[in-house]
Amino acid sequence: MTPKAGSRRRKAGPSVNEPGEAWLTGVAEDASAAAGGVPVELLGDYLPLLADAAANGRKPRRSELEAVEALGRRAAELGVSAGSAVQLYLSASWRLWRELPVVVRSSDSEVVRAAAETVLHVVADAVAILADGYNSARRQMVRREETLRRELIDDLLRGDSDVGGIVERAEPFGLDLARPHQVALAAPHRRLPDVDAATSSLERIVLDRLGDRDVLVATKDGLVVVLAPGESESPGRTRTDLGSLMLAELDRLPRGRPWQVAVGRAYPGSYGIARSYEEAREALTMASRLHLDTPVIRAEQLLVYRVLVRDQPAIVDLVNAVLGPLEKARGGAEPLLATLETYFATGDVATETARQLHLSVRAVTYRLGRIKTLTGYDPTDPAHRFTLHATVLGARLLGWPKNEPANAHS
Known part of the structure; x- marks a missing residue:
């Protein structure tokens, strides 16, 4: 936490590290354990704030709620689930209430009631703003990931010459470019009003059948693009025909039928992906020129036509x-x-x-x-x-x- 944030903490109320308030540290650690080991740092100054609200009836300042919102964003960046982050705060809240001196030492029901009302308001505000921060960060992360994935796919299909850079950028997406990969393209019969729906539907079934590594699904030039492992069989999985798998799922959609899927051959390396993509694209072009209505076209089936036009x-x-x-x-x-x-x-x-x-x-x-x-x-x-x-x-x-x-x- 920055010095400026630390000065706000001292004004807000007793710190978990200050003499006489060490019990807050124990509350935070117990809440962290109960939430599955969520980092204690995500509580920030929440417990001192809550204790101060119960003792003095003070509402949180805007800056203090903004600090909680920032902690929500931090939770998303650390990969903590939204449920775990909320559980951390709720667990810390009831543990603090159970041990709160103003509650434990008071026999006046009105004092307890007032403290409870204040604490509940603070908990509600804090959890809401925590969730807002978390969701905001997740949306930004998703947009950033989508942009990075789209740029990666474009460069892979183009055959970018920066092989080292491509390999480094592909790693976070689970792509091992040393393995053979193949590219399949799906062309709808007519323009789709919602290409994203087709992409999402196809992505679910492909990831389910092929696993979440070495698989990318995107759109390019009005086509649905699937990058998948080139091995015909995966450990523990039966042989999968990528073209037929894609066609079966796409034909379930209400729009776009009849679809035509072209599958390039599998090649290793980043240049192999570009080569497979060119084969699939050329197969679609040839199928259109030859008036072929075959639902699934494989590049090797059209080699004779490539010889003709060479x-x-x-x-x-x-x-x-x-x-x-x-x-x-x-x-x-x-x-x-x-x-x-x-x-x-x-x-x-x-x-x-x-x-x-x-x-x-x-x-x-x-x-x-x-x-x-x-x-x-x-x-x-x-x-x-x-x-x-x-x-x-x-x-x-x-x-x-x-x-x-x-x-x-x-």
């Missing part, structure tokens, strides 16, 4: 050479491209293709014939199928025919 000049040349002639068809290339895409997705079954496109089987057969005539490639010929299928996938990745291949970006 050499963009080659895939542009392939699309122009193989599918370019479709633009001469009445209605343009899109209807024929959609027919090819659905035909391959259904395992080359014309009847199912017709059902999904809301066409007759005859119309589908006609379109397949037009494709053969215009391109020279027969979709029903196994020898031509691979070339056509790869080219269709490349066209979707490039955004063709809406975007000209030569100007498209992967």
Whole structure:
């Protein structure tokens, strides 16, 4: 306590350390033990204040209540629970009342009643202001922690070059960056009015299933981001599929459905987290371009598409050479491209293709014939199928025919 605070204590009433008042020290220590070992320092000048109020009927000064409020903030900073802090004060209050000289030595009921009334008012004011200070500090700590966590996640996903600094900042959040981690992204079907609700719900179930270490849940660019351990199994826990776990919980929410979850592969180190994040983000992008409605997409499942777009000049040349002639068809290339895409997705079954496109089987057969005539490639010929299928996938990745291949970006 500062000298200034100490001078206020001497004016307020007898100190626990002053001669003749050593019994207050015992009261404080007994109350601390009863509250589970909460530090005695959190009582500050509360007991002398209470004793002075009982003996002299004096109400606490504003500065004295502010000191109690500061002790409430200190309790929060020390990690003491609000219940334990309040228990400390209440336990100290009734122990002091039981041993208070003005009560023990007086046979006058009016004196006792007046002392009790004053003490109860002081206890009520002190506990209320203690709780206010505690809650205020907790709110500040939560905001500060949220800011630090958000900044940490942003730097981890970006692949910050300050590895030493990242490791130091990650430690308070329980992240061991030497272990493999994976990143999963959840994209809602439509914009959520309350992204925090989705984040909180997901955080509860992920922490419950995976533990509270090496797990972070946040939002970024309208997506829900989950950073989790990369091991397929944890000691004492069954194998957990992160993507399916996330989807099952998100689908319980009233808004956002249908969700799509993309999971990057697991890599060690801080750069591994950034790499996993890029894989998950690229998987969502590819799924959108390819019109994939698969609920859970894993990065390794889309490796073939990454190969397709890695050499963009080659895939542009392939699309122009193989599918370019479709633009001469009445209605343009899109209807024929959609027919090819659905035909391959259904395992080359014309009847199912017709059902999904809301066409007759005859119309589908006609379109397949037009494709053969215009391109020279027969979709029903196994020898031509691979070339056509790869080219269709490349066209979707490039955004063709809406975007000209030569100007498209992967």
